[in-house]
Amino acid sequence: MTKYLKITLSILLLSCLLPLPYGYFQFVRFAGMLVFSYLAYRASDKKNKSEVFIYISLAILFQPFIKIALGRTVWNIVDIVVAVVLLLTITTSSKKK
Template identity: 55%
Template sequence: MKIIKIALSILFLVCLFDMPYGYFQLVRFLGMIGFIVLAYNYYPKNQNWSILWVSSAILINPFIKITLGREIWNIVDVSFAIVLTYSAFKKSKSLK
């Protein structure tokens, strides 16, 4: 799971640069899949993290887009990167 979190963090941080629209679509799709996988793996052991990952997947899903504006999406991207990095390196007794 650590590799998924780090990869998603990098994808979200690259969104801060001036990228083509197709990249953002790719990030939405990969992010949704990554968050769903994380939610599935966390659900039986830690429901709080699972709820966070499901909420994140809903927010960035590419099918029903939520329009927030570039500045707010930048804040969301940085927040995702921080939370993902934190959870990747946090010592957990119940989930590794």
């Protein structure tokens, strides 16, 4: 399940590079907050403290309630980096199994 959540969120983040309505970006922030919170919960079950910290930090960064104004360019870079890292975690976790 986490694999599909990561893929879906990566697609949503990469689509933020397109000129879409502002409501879409709000949706992506809310979805990101939910997915990163879930991933933090799953990482805490596995006792992986570093992943918990990273996912909680990302959930706070993407939360839609208190805006973190980084500017469009910086947000695009953040979206790309986070999407690529999420996709890389899928490949590295499947190699470990």
